[in-house]
Amino acid sequence: MVDVLSGFVGELRAAGLPVSMTEHLDAMTALGHVPLEDRVAFKYALGATLVKNDAHWRAFETIFEVYFSTGSPGWSAAPPADQQDQQGEEAQLAAMLSDRHREGDAEMAMLSAEEMMELLYRALLEGDEELLAALARQAVDRFAGMEPGRPVGGTYYLYRTLRHLDLDGVRTRLMAQAQALALARPGPEQPMTDLEDRLAREEYDARIERLRLQIEAEIRRRLVADRGAQAMAKTLRKPLPEDVDFMHATQEELASLRRAIQPLTRRLAVRLTRKRRHGRRGPLDFRSTVRHSLSYGGVPAEPKFRYPRPAKPEIVVIADISGSVAAFARFTLQLVYAISSQFSRVRSFVFIDGIDEVTSMFDGVEDIGAAVHRVNTEADVVWVDGHSDYGHALETFWTRWGQQLTPRTSVIILGDARNNYHASQAWVVQELAKRARHVYWLNPEPRSYWDTGDSIVTQYGVFCEGVYECRNLRQLERFVEQLA
Amino acid sequence: MTDVTRPPRFESIAAVRDGLRDVRYLADEGIAGVVYLADRLAKPVLVEGPAGTGKTQLAKSVAEMSGARLIRLQCYEGLDESKALYEWNYKKQLLRIQAQRVREAASGESWTDIEEDIFSEAFLLPRPLLEAIRATDPVVLLIDEVDRVEVETEALLLEVLSDYQVSIPELGTVVATQIPLVFLTSNNTRELSEALKRRCLFLHIDYPDLEREREIVLARVPGIAEHLADQIVRIVRSIRGLELKKQPSVSETLDWARTLVLLGVQTVDAELAKDTLHVLLKYQSDIAKATKELGGSPPR
Numbered sequence: 001m002v003d004v005l006s007g008f009v010g011e012l013r014a015a016g017l018p019v020s021m022t023e024h025l026d027a028m029t030a031l032g033h034v035p036l037e038d039r040v041a042f043k044y045a046l047g048a049t050l051v052k053n054d055a056h057w058r059a060f061e062t063i064f065e066v067y068f069s070t071g072s073p074g075w076s077a078a079p080p081a082d083q084q085d086q087q088g089e090e091a092q093l094a095a096m097l098s099d100r101h102r103e104g105d106a107e108m109a110m111l112s113a114e115e116m117m118e119l120l121y122r123a124l125l126e127g128d129e130e131l132l133a134a135l136a137r138q139a140v141d142r143f144a145g146m147e148p149g150r151p152v153g154g155t156y157y158l159y160r161t162l163r164h165l166d167l168d169g170v171r172t173r174l175m176a177q178a179q180a181l182a183l184a185r186p187g188p189e190q191p192m193t194d195l196e197d198r199l200a201r202e203e204y205d206a207r208i209e210r211l212r213l214q215i216e217a218e219i220r221r222r223l224v225a226d227r228g229a230q231a232m233a234k235t236l237r238k239p240l241p242e243d244v245d246f247m248h249a250t251q252e253e254l255a256s257l258r259r260a261i262q263p264l265t266r267r268l269a270v271r272l273t274r275k276r277r278h279g280r281r282g283p284l285d286f287r288s289t290v291r292h293s294l295s296y297g298g299v300p301a302e303p304k305f306r307y308p309r310p311a312k313p314e315i316v317v318i319a320d321i322s323g324s325v326a327a328f329a330r331f332t333l334q335l336v337y338a339i340s341s342q343f344s345r346v347r348s349f350v351f352i353d354g355i356d357e358v359t360s361m362f363d364g365v366e367d368i369g370a371a372v373h374r375v376n377t378e379a380d381v382v383w384v385d386g387h388s389d390y391g392h393a394l395e396t397f398w399t400r401w402g403q404q405l406t407p408r409t410s411v412i413i414l415g416d417a418r419n420n421y422h423a424s425q426a427w428v429v430q431e432l433a434k435r436a437r438h439v440y441w442l443n444p445e446p447r448s449y450w451d452t453g454d455s456i457v458t459q460y461g462v463f464c465e466g467v468y469e470c471r472n473l474r475q476l477e478r479f480v481e482q483l484a
Numbered sequence: 485m486t487d488v489t490r491p492p493r494f495e496s497i498a499a500v501r502d503g504l505r506d507v508r509y510l511a512d513e514g515i516a517g518v519v520y521l522a523d524r525l526a527k528p529v530l531v532e533g534p535a536g537t538g539k540t541q542l543a544k545s546v547a548e549m550s551g552a553r554l555i556r557l558q559c560y561e562g563l564d565e566s567k568a569l570y571e572w573n574y575k576k577q578l579l580r581i582q583a584q585r586v587r588e589a590a591s592g593e594s595w596t597d598i599e600e601d602i603f604s605e606a607f608l609l610p611r612p613l614l615e616a617i618r619a620t621d622p623v624v625l626l627i628d629e630v631d632r633v634e635v636e637t638e639a640l641l642l643e644v645l646s647d648y649q650v651s652i653p654e655l656g657t658v659v660a661t662q663i664p665l666v667f668l669t670s671n672n673t674r675e676l677s678e679a680l681k682r683r684c685l686f687l688h689i690d691y692p693d694l695e696r697e698r699e700i701v702l703a704r705v706p707g708i709a710e711h712l713a714d715q716i717v718r719i720v721r722s723i724r725g726l727e728l729k730k731q732p733s734v735s736e737t738l739d740w741a742r743t744l745v746l747l748g749v750q751t752v753d754a755e756l757a758k759d760t761l762h763v764l765l766k767y768q769s770d771i772a773k774a775t776k777e778l779g780g781s782p783p784r
Contacts, residue, residue, distance in 0.1 A: 022682055026525065033524040034497070034517070041497050044517035052681040054532060054672075054688040195754040195778055199718045202725070206694075258727075263672060270673045 002028070008067045009050065015063060016240050017056050023049055042068070055260065059240060065217060066224050116142075121170055124207050125177065132207075136214035139165055140222070157219045158212075167208050174204045245471050246328040246444050254327060257473065261331060264477060265338035271481070282306040312344040313410045313437070313483070318397060320415030321376060322352045322388045328444035328470070329414050330372050335480055336412075337362055337371070344408075349401070350375055351393035354383030357401070388418060390460070391425035398428045402435070410438040410483065413464075416445045417457035424456050429463040439463065442470040442479065493523045493550055493622075493665070508703045509538070509545035512696055518687040519546060519665075528645045528666035530630075530684035535671055536733025537689045540628055543667035547624035552665070555619070556626045557612035559633045565640050569650055570614045577602040603654040613644050616664045623664045630680075631670040638680050641668075646683045692734065694721055700734060705741045715752045716741050723764065723774050732764045740764045754778055 009024050027049040034041040043064055051060045116138065123131040140157070143164040178200040244253045288304035296302070317336055319329040333348060340346045340362075347359045356379045362371050383392060405411070411432050433439045441464045443450065443457055450457045461467040470476050494500045501516040511519070519542075522529045531539045547554040557568060584598050610618060616625040627641065644650060645668075648660035668684060670676060692700060694717055701713040720737050732740075740763045749756060758775050765771045 018678070020678075020682055026527070026685075029525060030521050033521060038497070040513045041517045041520075044514045045521055047514070048518045048521060048529075048685040048687060052530070052684075052686045057688065193754055195719070195752075195757065198722060198778070199715075202722055203718065267672070267674050 001031070004067065005031070008046075008063065011063050011067070012050060012060065015059050016243065017051065017053075017059060019050050023052075039068070056240060065220060117166070117170070120165065120211075121173060124170060124204065124211070125174060127203075127207055129210075132211050133214055136211060136218050139215060140218045157223075158216055161215055161219070162212065167212075171201075171204055171208060175201060178204075243472050243474060246331060247324065247471070249327060257331065260473060261334055261338075264473060265335055268335070268477060268481060269339045269341065312342060314345045314406070314408050315343045315347070315483075316405065316409055316411045316436070317346065317348040318355075318394075318411065318413045319348065319350050320352070320388055320390070320393075321350045321379070321381060322386070324388075324418070325414070325416050325444050326376060328442075330376070331473070332412075332414050332442065332470075332476060333372050333375070335476060339480065348375075349397060350379050350381055351390075351397075352381040352383075352386055353389035353392055354381050355393040355396045355400075356380045387420045388415070389422045390415065390417060390419045390456075391423040394428040395425045398431060402428075402431065405432065405435040407435070407437055409436040410440070411436045412483075413439070413441045413460070414444075415441075416443055416455060417441075417450075417460060418453070418455050421454050424459045426456075426459045426463065429460045433463045433465070438465045440465060440479075440483075441467040442476075443467060444470055446471060494520050496520070503549040504545055505703075507545050507548045509541060509549075510692075510696055510700050510703060511542075512692065515542065515687065515689065518685055522665060522685055525685070526648075526663045528668060528684045529687055530676070530681065531667055531669045531687045531689060532672055533689035534691065534731065534733060536735040537691060538734055539667075539669040539689055540626065542689070543624055543626040543669070546665060546667070547626075550622060550624070550665075552622035552624045553619065554624050554626060555612050555616045555664075556628060558628045559630050561632055561634065563633050563637055567611055568613050568637075568640055569611050569644075570652060571609045571611065572603070572654075573607045573609045577607050580607070605655070608652070608655070613641070614650050614658065616666075617644065617648060617650055617658055617660045619664065620661055622662065625664045625666045627666065627668045629671060630668045631673045631676060635677055638677050642679060642683065645680070691724060691731070694718070697721075697734065697737065701737065701741050704738055705745060708741055708745050709750070712744065712749065712751065713741065716744065719752060719757055719778075720764070722778075726773060726777055728765070728770045728773065729767045730765070730770060736764050736766075 005024075005028060009019050009027070012019050027046055030045040030049050031042070034045045036042060046064065047057070047060060051057055116135070119131070120135050120139075122128075123135055139161050143161045175197075178197075182196065244257055246257075249257060282305050285304045285306040288306075289300050289302070292302050292304055293300040315336060317333060319333060321329045329350070336343075336346060336348075346362070347357065348362065349355055349357050358375045358379050361374050361378070383389070413429075429439060441457065441461055445455070447469045449455065457467060468475070468479050470479060494503070497513075497516050497520045500520045501511050504511045504516065504519075518529055521527070531542060533539055544554060546552075580602050581598060608614075612625070612627075616623050630638070630641070645666065648663050649657050651657045668680075691697070697717045697720070698713050701716060702708060702710065705713070716737065720732055720740075724731050740760065743760055743763050744752065744756075747760075757778055761771050761774055765774060
């Protein structure tokens with residue numbers, strides 16, 4: 001048990017979760033107090049002692065599933081995840097299969113494909129969890145075509161299984177059934193209202209999602225049995241939300257980023273206001289001290305200090321929103337606007353090969369996400385062919401808005417500086433740097449890719465005060481904090 | 485660690501769950517498990533989660549369940565040790581000295597006697613943390629919204645949280661006679677320090693799933709029909725699926741359910757939902773968005 005837990009903690013650390021020595025010990029102690037056969041309690045005992053950040057819970061859950069997935073009787077001797085233990089694992093897998101579900105599964109295996117689909121439909125209609133779990137196992141048996149030792153990922157098996165199940169078709173049938181039920185209601189005949197329709201659809205979606213998760217878990221269980229926990233945990237290792245790379249984020253990761261950015265901006269805003277309020281003490285304010293001493297009969301009992309009030313900077317954001325870096329620009333704009341109270345003014349410009357001012361789209365808008373979406377769809381940013389042309393965009397910016405920059409302005413340019421071999425017009429950045437207080441360049445590409453191919457970030461960078469690699473939320477947050 | 489031996493408060497995780505259910509707090513597996521562990525390991529619980537999911541209520545309910553007194557420390561910016569730990573009652577001390585002066589002339593007591601006397605327990609004003617430590621009856625200590633204090637102030641809590649003791653320079657160390665259950669809640673407006681997190685068990689309370697929320701509505705809204713409760717939580721789930729500034733919380737769901745019961749509603753239709761959305765959502769933009777999504781015309 002000690003070994004398994006150490007392996008588990010090691011894997012958590014490898015996935016980027018900060019687990020300290022004390023927490024490891026706490027987890028050990030905690031396990032002494034929960035009944036080991038209660039898997040849920042076991043999981044929460046580990047979770048409460050090892051994971052101290054909500055954003056890390058998902059990662060924890062995945063690793064937990066991998067390490068302690070062999071079912072309730074098996075886990076206490078969970079595989080130490082060594083290659084030599086292959087046989088023990090196979091025995092465990094057999095034991096797992098021969099548990100109480102075995103009989104039901106055997107029965108189910110006799111069913112024809114049509115009958116099984118019918119069963120699936122029934123299970124989803126009634127939301128029968130037990131049956132769904134059995135069906136998930138059965139579906140993986142039949143359709144995934146899993147072969148031991150085959151080096152493909154779980155997603156491949158998942159895709160194969162789901163393709164055979166035709167869940168879209170089932171959903172359509174379920175909705176038709178709900179509609180029919182509504183029509184069969186006593187009283188005057190009336191179809192479902194929009195609201196009812198929406199609620200029914202969401203209910204079925206939720207059930208189908210649960211089925212999908214069960215299939216995924218089932219596949220993972222079998223893969224673990226095949227390859228061992230350590231290897232499996234490694235392939236499942238996913239970056240934490242704050243470490244997800246903007247440029248290569250999947251749809252799912254983008255969604256988790258969108259969720260993560262909201263609390264992040266709130267935190268950032270709170271921190272910055274505090275920073276401003278609790279700024280260091282300035283020099284003695286003689287006038288104020290004397291004024292206040294009058295109430296003590298002329299004794300300066302209460303010295304007053306002059307608190308520095310740093311001027312709020314004015315921000316100009318110039319963002320490349322061409323396909324490759326759009327996600328990055330989106331998050332940066334969102335972050336900057338969310339804390340716009342920290343700045344005296346924020347103006348934003350977006351470009352691909354043409355450039356357009358989009359400040360007005362953010363004016364008085366409460367939903368920053370929607371505004372950013374509008375920017376991406378409505379801004380007039382294509383000049384010739386819709387491929388990034390930094391040179392032209394910057395030149396246009398300089399001629400149209402350059403005179404409006406003041407010594408209080410900080411200019412932030414967002415982009416990968418992949419200029420498609422157009423002229424760089426780097427002199428514009430030099431001029432910007434002369435007029436404005438600061439010019440920063442944020443590049444969403446890893447530093448090692450800079451100046452390869454058509455990237456000319458250094459040509460611009462030499463005139464900037466700083467060029468920052470900004471690939472994930474963590475780096476972005478750090479930059480924005482130092483800006484304000 | 486203090487070596488206070490005591491019988492555990494709870495038999496098992498199931499006992500915690502049932503106990504909480506009796507005081508109408510519906511805990512899920514995780515909540516009950518962590519509360520149980522907190523008692524067994526004698527560790528504080530750090531409860532985090534969106535606003536209005538019953539973090540504070542958890543502490544109150546645990547207190548109610550175990551028949552303990554709830555001592556609450558509401559955190560805010562600028563909280564210091566004189567508000568959190570203890571303070572010397574200097575007015576009383578001054579009076580004492582004054583009174584002494586009068587007597588001194590007569591009897592001739594020395595200054596050391598006075599000094600020893602004025603820094604004794606009689607002149608100590610216990611604040612919530614010290615009060616919880618010194619209590620002889622069972623107590624539950626709730627440190628609410630701990631993320632509001634500055635990082636430096638957090639350090640004040642550390643001694644209490646890990647060793648259940650408070651050091652007072654003039655008096656020595658006050659050690660707990662019994663270990664109180666401690667809950668800290670946080671709305672996550674900033675990262676808490678590692679030191680604090682390390683000393684606590686972590687519990688994240690999220691919006692409940694459909695079944696649990698329905699049960700909560702049924703348990704806490706008197707006289708609500710099962711059918712209506714079901715519809716309410718479904719609509720709330722639907723609204724939580726939207727991207728909103730502020731998602732409706734459990735307490736807002738309950739408010740909404742109460743409103744509907746008061747209005748004598750049997751079934752919720754789109755029109756009615758729209759008219760009462762302002763109970764559930766607090767931002768105009770959110771209301772507009774939800775109205776649009778739920779179908780139909782904007783609210784009049």
